[in-house]
Amino acid sequence: MKQSNKLIYFLLLVVTACHASDSVNPLLSDTIHLTSPKPDVSLTLPGGFTATLFADGLGKARHIVVTPNGYVYVKIDGTRNGKGIVRLKDTNGDGVADQEIDFGNFKGIGIGIKNGYLYASSDVDVYRFKLNEDGSVINPDQPERIITGLIARFMHQGKSFAFDNDGNIYVNVGAFSNSCQVADRQAGSPGMNPCPVLDSAASIYIFRADKQNQTYADGIKYVTGLRNVVGIDWNNTTNTLFVMQHGRDQLNMFPQYYDDKQSAELPAECMYELHKGDDAGWPYMYYDQVQGKKMLAPEYGGDGKKTGGEHAIDPVVAFPGHLAPNALLFYTGNQFPEKYKNGAFITFHGSWNRAPEPQAGFYVVFVPFSNGKPSGKWEIFADGFSGGPDKTASGRAIHRPCGLAQGPDGSLYITDDNKGSIWRITYK
Amino acid sequence: MIFQRTPVFTFLIFCLVFTPAFLKAQGNHCAVKKSPFRISMDSGKVVYAKQCLACHQADGLGVPNMNPPLNGKDVLGDKSKLIEIVIKGLIAHQEIDGQAYQNVMPAHPEMKDSQIADVLTYIRNSFGNKASSVKLSEVKSTRSKLK
Numbered sequence: 079m080k081q082s083n084k085l086i087y088f089l090l091l092v093v094t095a096c097h098a099s100d101s102v103n104p105l106l107s108d109t110i111h112l113t114s115p116k117p118d119v120s121l122t123l124p125g126g127f128t129a130t131l132f133a134d135g136l137g138k139a140r141h142i143v144v145t146p147n148g149y150v151y152v153k154i155d156g157t158r159n160g161k162g163i164v165r166l167k168d169t170n171g172d173g174v175a176d177q178e179i180d181f182g183n184f185k186g187i188g189i190g191i192k193n194g195y196l197y198a199s200s201d202v203d204v205y206r207f208k209l210n211e212d213g214s215v216i217n218p219d220q221p222e223r224i225i226t227g228l229i230a231r232f233m234h235q236g237k238s239f240a241f242d243n244d245g246n247i248y249v250n251v252g253a254f255s256n257s258c259q260v261a262d263r264q265a266g267s268p269g270m271n272p273c274p275v276l277d278s279a280a281s282i283y284i285f286r287a288d289k290q291n292q293t294y295a296d297g298i299k300y301v302t303g304l305r306n307v308v309g310i311d312w313n314n315t316t317n318t319l320f321v322m323q324h325g326r327d328q329l330n331m332f333p334q335y336y337d338d339k340q341s342a343e344l345p346a347e348c349m350y351e352l353h354k355g356d357d358a359g360w361p362y363m364y365y366d367q368v369q370g371k372k373m374l375a376p377e378y379g380g381d382g383k384k385t386g387g388e389h390a391i392d393p394v395v396a397f398p399g400h401l402a403p404n405a406l407l408f409y410t411g412n413q414f415p416e417k418y419k420n421g422a423f424i425t426f427h428g429s430w431n432r433a434p435e436p437q438a439g440f441y442v443v444f445v446p447f448s449n450g451k452p453s454g455k456w457e458i459f460a461d462g463f464s465g466g467p468d469k470t471a472s473g474r475a476i477h478r479p480c481g482l483a484q485g486p487d488g489s490l491y492i493t494d495d496n497k498g499s500i501w502r503i504t505y506k
Numbered sequence: 507m508i509f510q511r512t513p514v515f516t517f518l519i520f521c522l523v524f525t526p527a528f529l530k531a532q533g534n535h536c537a538v539k540k541s542p543f544r545i546s547m548d549s550g551k552v553v554y555a556k557q558c559l560a561c562h563q564a565d566g567l568g569v570p571n572m573n574p575p576l577n578g579k580d581v582l583g584d585k586s587k588l589i590e591i592v593i594k595g596l597i598a599h600q601e602i603d604g605q606a607y608q609n610v611m612p613a614h615p616e617m618k619d620s621q622i623a624d625v626l627t628y629i630r631n632s633f634g635n636k637a638s639s640v641k642l643s644e645v646k647s648t649r650s651k652l653k
Contacts, residue, residue: 232599233608256609263561264595264612328560430569433560473563496570 110159110178112166119476121462121501126415129460129501132491133166133175136498140187141238141405142481142491143196145213150175152481152493152500153189153198155236162186163198165215166500173502181218182207187236187308188249189481192287197247199237201230204249204285225249227293229279234306240319242312247287248319249297252306253280257326257377258361265331269377273361276302280360282310282321282352303358303390304350309406315420316450319352320394322403322424326364327431332376340382342435343368347401348393349422349445359390367396395452400429401439404480408447411488414505421446423459425479425492428470437473440464442482442492460503463494543627543639550628553621557614558629566633571608576629578603582637585626589640589648592622619645 115134123129138155145151150166158164163182166175188199195206196215205221224247228237234252241247255262258273273280282304283297300319309322325348330341345364350356359365359372363386366373374386397403404427409418421444428439442460446453464475481493490503540548561573568575580602581588595613599606614622619642626640 232606233610235608261595261612262610265616267612330560430563430572431560433563434555472565473569474565474567 108179108181110180112176112178114174115499118497119462119465121460123460123503127503127505129503130173132168132173132500132502133178134497134499136164136493136500138185138495139164139493139498139500140236140481140495141189142483142493142500143189143191144483144485144491145191145209146486147213148486149213150483150491150500151189151191151196151198153187154185154498155187155495156185158498162200163189173504175500181215182221188238190239190241192241192247193245195287197224197239197241197287199239199249201235201237202226202228204237204239204247206287222290224287224290225285225292225297228283229254231279234279234324236308238308238310240310240312241287242319243314243317245287247285248300248310248312249283249285250304250307250310250321251279251281251283252324253360255361256328257375259377263328263331265333267331267377269361269375271378275361280304280306282307282319284354298354300354301352301356301358303356303360303362305360309403309424311406311408311422313351313408313450314410315408315447316351318450320406320408320422321350321352322406323348323350323358323360324402325399326361326375327400329364329376329382335376335380335382338434342399342429342432344399345373346393346396346399347403347426348397349395349403349406349424350391351394352391356391357389359387363387363390365393365396367398370396395445395456397424397426397443397456398438400431402427402429405482407482407484407490409484409490411484411490413488414490417446418444420448420450422452423482423490424456425482427478427480427495428464428473428475430473433473436471438470440470440475440478442479460492460501543631546624546627546639547631549621550624550626551632553617553625554628554632557617557625561609566629566635568607573609574602574605574607575633577633577635582630582635585638585640585644586648586651588626589622589645590652592617592626593649593652619649 115131117131121129140153140155142152152164159180161180162184165179167177184200186200190197197206204225207215207221231254233254239249253275255275258269259267261267281302282300284300285292285297306324307321313320325345329336346367362378363372372387374380374384405425407423424443426439429437440463441458443456444459445456463477463479464470477494478496480495483491492501562568566576596611622645623640623642630637
């Protein structure tokens, strides 16, 4: 009897001990040991830069963030082993991830770190997870819900976000329409006036970053008239928010004014610097980067010649049409040459709306900045994601660059949401 | 000698002069006799380029997450459902082959019944597809049942 009592006591101790260690680090039990990724394209970069494939096969890998001690968090717009956030770590320092942990029960696109918390968005909510000193998530199963009930109507439903340094979070609520026509994407259909989509979407909203369960009523519409923003970053030089807008599609729904070639090249994909109360003009206008003018949209009486958007802000940089900017990152690291300091990296996911003309994009560009303003022409920084010119032209790219993050050593991480690859770009 | 005006030589000259004309006539004859299926395919290709290609792409495979590919069961199956989608459109979250897409399919009020029959015949027999043609009578019948 005594003997069996001792055994039960011992077993209880073991079970309790296991539980205790689980609650200290519940993630470690789910660690996946990764094998080396297999490169299937060759990226081209400026001289001195090297691209290393950090991980692959992650699925729809969207935005990404790296902690000071090298934990790499990736938001999956789907599921990865049933979860929506992937944490990667290169534990042996060979530049390739060898350890993976998955958590978070929601798909979505946005992820970021501020003041000791990891923030991640679903298409309707924003959550945050408290981080340990070492950058690991303390309680992966119980995030705090910070914002809830944001509009998600299938089109442009991803909630990308950024932070300022005053405790605020800026969240994109994309337009659930291409150009606010009475009948979305129908040839010749006129625009609704006023556009009701602007009531609760096509805007950047500002919320407190530390308050739970905020809804529209708790937020402020910071800037309106933005069709959809995926690339978003706070610029610490200017202390302002910068965004990349996905411009409207299908100007050739009005073939009397736009041929296929014009519809492929127009309108511009615009970078905007935002201030509270700004209006970027969607859907009433678009920016024509060839003429360098704000134009009246054809749904509202435009004909490719009439200007419009008198009260709308001007873009900081205007890129060719339909390239689909999916991340914006101001580089503040010391690893890259001086020219890159405080400049902007942008991923262009690649077009579909240029057909029947050849598709374009599928690259990462760089815009040099000086004193918070562009100081030179934009240039292609990293190319070759698609796997070749024929795959770019057809749009059947092998990889589509999506998210961007800066590592603690100043290296640049790039995600791909087609095959779920992550590259790490270094300079020597 | 071979260049003598023999009956054989005369026949050869005759062939040389008239064969091209004969072949040309045959060719024209063929064009006139193009099969109804071929006519529908050729016309459907033109309609596809104007109405469908911008979203569903030249290879008919659509755009991941945005616009569906045109090679699944829903496209190769029930013709009346397909005709209804072209006429009335589809809102974004309605699934195609079990997958939701972000973009709407616009309605096509301006498309003639014959254009709908042709473009659907073209789609069901392109991009690796092989399925029965869509007849003008089938489009008329489906349209008459739509409100």
